[in-house]
Amino acid sequence: MISIVLASGGMDSCVTTAIAAQESQLALLHVSYGQRTEQREALAFSAVADHYRVERRLLTSIAYLTQIGGSSLTDHSIDVTEADLESKEIPSSYVPFRNTHLLAIATSWAEVIGAERIYIGAVAEDSSGYPDCRPAYYKAFSDLIEVGTRPGTKIEVVTPIIHLRKSEIVRLGVELGAPLHLTWSCYRSSDLPCGKCDSCALRLRGFREAALTDPLRYVED
Amino acid sequence: MISIVLASGGMDSCVTTAIAAQESQLALLHVSYGQRTEQREALAFSAVADHYRVERRLLTSIAYLTQIGGSSLTDHSIDVTEADLESKEIPSSYVPFRNTHLLAIATSWAEVIGAERIYIGAVAEDSSGYPDCRPAYYKAFSDLIEVGTRPGTKIEVVTPIIHLRKSEIVRLGVELGAPLHLTWSCYRSSDLPCGKCDSCALRLRGFREAALTDPLRYVED
Numbered sequence: 001m002i003s004i005v006l007a008s009g010g011m012d013s014c015v016t017t018a019i020a021a022q023e024s025q026l027a028l029l030h031v032s033y034g035q036r037t038e039q040r041e042a043l044a045f046s047a048v049a050d051h052y053r054v055e056r057r058l059l060t061s062i063a064y065l066t067q068i069g070g071s072s073l074t075d076h077s078i079d080v081t082e083a084d085l086e087s088k089e090i091p092s093s094y095v096p097f098r099n100t101h102l103l104a105i106a107t108s109w110a111e112v113i114g115a116e117r118i119y120i121g122a123v124a125e126d127s128s129g130y131p132d133c134r135p136a137y138y139k140a141f142s143d144l145i146e147v148g149t150r151p152g153t154k155i156e157v158v159t160p161i162i163h164l165r166k167s168e169i170v171r172l173g174v175e176l177g178a179p180l181h182l183t184w185s186c187y188r189s190s191d192l193p194c195g196k197c198d199s200c201a202l203r204l205r206g207f208r209e210a211a212l213t214d215p216l217r218y219v220e221d
Numbered sequence: 222m223i224s225i226v227l228a229s230g231g232m233d234s235c236v237t238t239a240i241a242a243q244e245s246q247l248a249l250l251h252v253s254y255g256q257r258t259e260q261r262e263a264l265a266f267s268a269v270a271d272h273y274r275v276e277r278r279l280l281t282s283i284a285y286l287t288q289i290g291g292s293s294l295t296d297h298s299i300d301v302t303e304a305d306l307e308s309k310e311i312p313s314s315y316v317p318f319r320n321t322h323l324l325a326i327a328t329s330w331a332e333v334i335g336a337e338r339i340y341i342g343a344v345a346e347d348s349s350g351y352p353d354c355r356p357a358y359y360k361a362f363s364d365l366i367e368v369g370t371r372p373g374t375k376i377e378v379v380t381p382i383i384h385l386r387k388s389e390i391v392r393l394g395v396e397l398g399a400p401l402h403l404t405w406s407c408y409r410s411s412d413l414p415c416g417k418c419d420s421c422a423l424r425l426r427g428f429r430e431a432a433l434t435d436p437l438r439y440v441e442d
Contacts, residue, residue, distance in 0.1 A: 058288060064281035064326065070333035090371060096332035097325060097369055104321040105285065111317035112291035132369040140365040147361050148318055148353040150311060 003117040009044030016121035018178035027056035034066035035073040040190035047182040071095040083201030099132040166206025181215035224338040230265030237342035239399035248277035255287035256294040261411035268403040292316040304422030320353040387427025402436035413440045
């Protein structure tokens with residue numbers, strides 16, 4: 001069975017790749033979208049793909065999201081704020097409806113190469129609260145695939161870490177030998193991770209709660 | 222109310238634009254996807270947008286679909302076949318899951334500019350039988366928007382011509398003064414339309430059944 005994994009270069013998708021690798025032949029999809037750190041993330045993606053010796057790779061760009069803006073990740077006139085992990089607000093890093101673009105590409109590719117699964121490392125509870133990271137969203141997308149592809153097509157969207165806390169993702173990654181040292185999470189910086197943005201803060205809290213040390217070196221270290 | 226209209230440059234989306242113009246401020250979205258005739262279609266789009274004096278325009282590209290292939294429109298090694306309008310098969314021009322990419326862009330844009338409707342000129346019965354042109358698909362996409370956007374977002378996908386025959390679309394277009402002479406439908410050619418591909422054949426049959434004359438001049442004329 002061929003499975004497509006959406007691989008950003010970050011920790012969650014790296015652990016998701018490790019899970020998918022246990023049960024399928026991998027096809028890795030990376031989508032840059034004009035975010036500040038896209039080159040650093042693409043490097044991390046390639047390093048993870050090399051680690052798993054994956055030949056079937058697709059690197060694409062939906063940089064048209066920078067024409068649309070509305071997010072601090074794609075509109076560089078909006079600051080990437082420091083994390084407030086207690087807030088119930090959706091942070092400014094939210095890219096409107098982004099995951100639909102990613103899954104649409106994965107589904108088109110799956111239809112063409114005959115992949116039966118699409119893995120995505122979405123995290124629902126212990127996350128920034130983006131609406132397109134919740135289980136109900138993935139259920140709705142599976143329904144869309146069912147009606148929007150050729151009759152007989154069976155493509156399942158799999159979200160293996162959606163209910164895990166970050167600390168559990170870290171532990172699972174270490175257990176599966178996922179190359180977390182090759183990943184990149186920071187939204188702001190491409191040399192040393194800032195340690196302060198939402199993505200860094202969630203990652204660091206995950207390692208702390210797992211009582212493990214992040215192999216990356218941070219600005220403040 | 223702001224409405225986004227997906228405008229390919231073709232006849233169906235032109236008539237859809239005419240309908241949307243009656244009830245809302247227009248924002249026109251054109252998406253090229255590496256199809257053979259994309260430059261000609263973009264020209265037609267601009268001409269239609271000028272006709273309706275629309276300032277809010279977004280032209281984007283999802284040319285990554287050519288990396289994925291699987292369609293005679295995006296994989297130039299596959300021939301665009303002549304139409305067989307009686308066939309129940311999905312033709313080779315089907316671009317896997319294409320409309321999801323288009324609607325994802327429209328939805329992201331709608332969320333940022335505050336548009337409440339997305340119009341798309343999909344046609345179900347009198348069409349090439351693409352799976353992502355059926356009412357059930359649009360219902361599923363509306364459900365996806367509901368769960369995948371910020372809480373409180375209300376964006377409706379509107380398919381005003383989905384149940385019309387091509388001849389009814391032609392008549393409605395003429396009735397609404399839609400600039401059908403500015404549109405482009407041919408999948409194959411960018412100078413004179415071929416008259417033979419699926420898209421030309423459906424258009425010509427529409428005009429014939431409406432007992433009207435297509436303002437475009439065809440290769441065989």
